[in-house]
Amino acid sequence: MSDKRPCSLITGASAGIGAAFARALAARGHDLVLVARREDRLHALAEALRERHGTRSLVLAADLADPSSPQRLFEALEAEGYAVDWLVNNAGYGLPGTLVANPWQAHADFIQVMMTAPTELAWRLLPGMRERGHGRVINVASLAGFVPGTAGHTLYAASKAYLIKLSQSLALENRDAGVHVCALCPGFTWSEFHDVTGTRQKMNAMPRFMWLSAEEVAHQGVDAVERGAVVYVPGRVNRIIKTITELLPDRLSLWLSHRESARYRNRHD
Structure with missing residues (x-):
């Protein structure tokens, strides 16, 4: 690794916001460590970024549901001599259904990917x-971390709220060491997420003004962490929703969340 080029590790880099972060950071002169389960997609992305930006990428196929993955990733970085300057914790997914509708192992894997890893x-x-005196950490949370929880996808909002609080604490703990930490909290984003959760048809009925592209989310996230934002919600509509949620009485906010979530959640009791 060249000391002149920053290095960014991105989880969930094979598609969506993760791939958009890879493109955005490569355009800024970063070398990359691309992490996801789909190795073929990672290699295709790495080759495209090499041709366009001269980016060097280390592809590490890993399933973050495996509790040993973070340690093995770290050991691979050390073996290859990669010093990570930017960490983008982006990997994530939704688990449709109520808490008791899914087996415990499904929830345990979800907690491992979304919170523990x-x-x-x-x-x-x-x-x-901290030792090098410079670093950036972006935890991709969600607007869901601010609004009340919904029936179905039981752990999703909880996991995103956790990332927000974690980011706030880490930002305070590391700011004097030259490390910025930001919780990036997008709302509806064009990606494969809703295809995987089986809610694409419902999502297509949502107004287009509520959506951002993955590229917009990634670029705003990079800018936010660089200027030292600890929590950042991209998109004016999303910021309005966050503000309204905070101002409403809890009981009313919860009722509205329950009513509206039926439009885009598969509850599967």
Whole structure:
């Protein structure tokens, strides 16, 4: 690795917001560590970025539902001599259904991917950033982390609220060491997410003004962490929703969330 080029590790880099982060950071002169389960997609992305930006990419296929993955990723970085300057904890998915409608292992895997793995990767990579006096961590949370929880996708909003609070604490703990930490909280974003959760048909009925592209989310996230924002909600509509939610009485906010969530949640009791 060249000392002159920053290095960014991006989880969930094979599609959607993760791939958009890879393109945005490659355009800024970063070398990349691309992490996801779909190795073929990672290699295709790495080759495209090499041809366009001269980016060097280390492809690491990993399933973050495996509790050993963060340690193995860290060991691979050390073996290859990669010092990570930017960590983008982006990997994530939705688990349709109520809590009791899914087997416990499905929930355990979800918690591992959405909460434990991002925390462990930060724990493993922050010391190096602090030692070098510079670093950036983006935890891709969600507007769902601010609005009341819904019936169905039981752990999704909870996991995103966790990432927001984690980011706030990490930002305070590391700001004097030159490390910025930001919780990026997008709302509806064009990606494969809703195809995987089986809600694409419902999503297509949502007004287009409520949506942002993955590229917009990634670019705004990069700018936000660079200027030191600790929590950032991209999109004016999303910021309005966050503000309204905070101003409404809890009981009314919860009722509205329950009513509106039926439009885009598959509850599967």
